[in-house]
Amino acid sequence: MSKKEIYNTCSENHFSLFFKNHEKALRNFLYYKFGNEEQAYDTAQEAFIKLWQNCSSVPWEKAKSYLYTVAFNKSLKVVAHQKVVLNYVQESQPVTATNESPEFVLEEEQFRQKLLKAIDDLNETQKVAFLMHRIDKIPQKEIAATLGISVKAVEKRLHLAMLALKKNIENFR
Amino acid sequence: MKEDHYLSRLLSNDLSEEEKQALGKDIDWQMFEKIKEHSGQLNVSQRESGNMLQTVLAAPKKKSLFQTPSFQWMAAAAMLLLFTGIGFLFLGDSQTSIYAARGTEKTFLFPDGSQVSLNSDSEISFNKSDWKENRTLSLTGEAYFKVVKGSKFSVLTSNGIVQVLGTQFNVRSRSQRIDVACYEGRVRVSEKNKEQIVIPGKMVTINKGSWLVNKINVNQPEWTANQIIFRADLLNEVTAELERKYNIKIKVSKVNTTKEYTGTVPADNLDIALKIIEETFNLKRTQFTDGNYELMKK
Numbered sequence: 001m002s003k004k005e006i007y008n009t010c011s012e013n014h015f016s017l018f019f020k021n022h023e024k025a026l027r028n029f030l031y032y033k034f035g036n037e038e039q040a041y042d043t044a045q046e047a048f049i050k051l052w053q054n055c056s057s058v059p060w061e062k063a064k065s066y067l068y069t070v071a072f073n074k075s076l077k078v079v080a081h082q083k084v085v086l087n088y089v090q091e092s093q094p095v096t097a098t099n100e101s102p103e104f105v106l107e108e109e110q111f112r113q114k115l116l117k118a119i120d121d122l123n124e125t126q127k128v129a130f131l132m133h134r135i136d137k138i139p140q141k142e143i144a145a146t147l148g149i150s151v152k153a154v155e156k157r158l159h160l161a162m163l164a165l166k167k168n169i170e171n172f173r
Numbered sequence: 174m175k176e177d178h179y180l181s182r183l184l185s186n187d188l189s190e191e192e193k194q195a196l197g198k199d200i201d202w203q204m205f206e207k208i209k210e211h212s213g214q215l216n217v218s219q220r221e222s223g224n225m226l227q228t229v230l231a232a233p234k235k236k237s238l239f240q241t242p243s244f245q246w247m248a249a250a251a252m253l254l255l256f257t258g259i260g261f262l263f264l265g266d267s268q269t270s271i272y273a274a275r276g277t278e279k280t281f282l283f284p285d286g287s288q289v290s291l292n293s294d295s296e297i298s299f300n301k302s303d304w305k306e307n308r309t310l311s312l313t314g315e316a317y318f319k320v321v322k323g324s325k326f327s328v329l330t331s332n333g334i335v336q337v338l339g340t341q342f343n344v345r346s347r348s349q350r351i352d353v354a355c356y357e358g359r360v361r362v363s364e365k366n367k368e369q370i371v372i373p374g375k376m377v378t379i380n381k382g383s384w385l386v387n388k389i390n391v392n393q394p395e396w397t398a399n400q401i402i403f404r405a406d407l408l409n410e411v412t413a414e415l416e417r418k419y420n421i422k423i424k425v426s427k428v429n430t431t432k433e434y435t436g437t438v439p440a441d442n443l444d445i446a447l448k449i450i451e452e453t454f455n456l457k458r459t460q461f462t463d464g465n466y467e468l469m470k471k
Contacts, residue, residue, distance in 0.1 A: 041225070
């Protein structure tokens with residue numbers, strides 16, 4: 001059950017594995033910040049390149065926080081931030097779907113649209129933390145480690161995000 | 174509740190029963206629950222990473238250390254010593270094992286480029302040093318393999334041996350049953366003195382010694398696409414799989430059923446998964462804190 005493997009950032013195999021595990025979440029993280037897919041893609045690539053180039057001085061355990069720090073620093077240079085476009089997962093749930101009345105379905109749909117708009121109106125720090133938690137399902141502890149802030153701060157951002165979302169949604173009525 | 178960020182605990186399912194009782198009375202509470210539920214189904218569509226990895230790996234590595242000539246000589250000498258040391262190590266047995274804990278999945282690349290994805294609570298172990306000559310590993314649990322063409326690739330399990338040359342296949346070996354599904358190439362399954370070749374689109378099941386061949390109609394195992402599939406599984410097998418996948422505990426009390434379930438449930442939405450099981454087996458759940466559930470007759 002123990003992990004005897006010793007990982008090395010400079011090994012192409014290990015690095016590829018690391019890349020596979022973190023590439024999607026990193027791009028999402030940058031996308032939440034920029035609202036621009038291309039920009040997120042390019043910045044993520046630059047961050048991975050920097051990690052690869054400096055692999056000999058970055059131990060495996062530090063690789064993730066190094067990656068996010070580089071990406072974060074690069075993101076500061078991006079000036080124009082755009083709207084983040086989100087959508088909902090299409091779920092096939094024939095079991096429950098049959099029980100729902102058309103009015104209910106319509107109401108749900110309206111709520112979903114309001115929620116998207118409300119998320120868009122969040123400030124950036126709250127939006128990033130909220131979406132990392134809700135979309136990438138990253139635990140709060142890990143969000144804290146990734147962003148280099150305390151767990152308490154993450155909790156606060158999520159809490160305030162929820163309050164702001166509720167207020168925004170009610171204002172749309 | 175001044176500096177208490179209880180809404181963050183709502184999002185991570187960490188509210189205690191008392192808190193839920195107290196907060197549930199709040200008129201705003203339904204709204205928060207609704208935000209939580211719907212935001213959990215959000216998604217962003219990013220394009221595939223394409224050749225980003227290749228671009229990254231093509232970038233030259235910086236060698237900040239060992240710049241001066243004397244350093245290079247020392248490094249060379251050190252490397253020589255190191256290689257001698259490693260040479261001795263290789264003479265011994267160097268077993269490597271990789272384990273995917275409950276509630277997680279893991280992907281691993283072998284030295285030859287073959288790839289394995291481990292489902293929750295599954296482990297493989299193999300000898301890394303002579304991998305190129307002897308591609309043999311032992312598996313407990315479930316794994317999906319993409320094997321690069323080359324010498325024989327063998328998977329040993331307690332329920333049988335699976336051998337291939339280069340293909341894509343899934344092996345699931347839990348309790349006394351093994352399922353081997355083939356997605357590309359040919360796979361040979363043997364148990365005791367019986368053996369069978371599995372072709373793409375087919376799956377062989379050996380359950381307590383009896384063999385069965387079934388059709389499959391997907392391009393990759395359901396579990397790698399966030400689905401859990403059951404094929405004529407009893408209730409205790411169903412709950413065991415849910416426990417592994419979601420890292421929770423399910424107690425089944427006072428239920429005596431021989432009903433078998435065939436179908437899929439989501440691997441990323443516990444609520445829906447449990448709902449399906451409840452409706453199928455006519456059960457009702459009670460939730461305790463920290464992912465402890467009890468299923469009872471309705």
